[in-house]
Amino acid sequence: MLCLSLCTYKEVGAFLLKLNEVRKETSIKAKNGIGFLLAAIVIWTIITVIFLLLNL
Helix, strand or coil: CCCHHHCCHHHHHHHHHHHHHHHHHHHHHHHHHHHHHHHHHHHHHHHHHHHHHHCC
């Protein structure tokens, strides 16, 4: 699929549709990771505050 001059319009169209599908799937997976990261930030912030308060 690298040589677009040798491919038909149908092949190029199918490739672009597959590419868009992969982009959408990757985007959804990345959004699921954001919630995990935010939860980890909250948890580690609480742990850090408790640790700092105990060491005063």
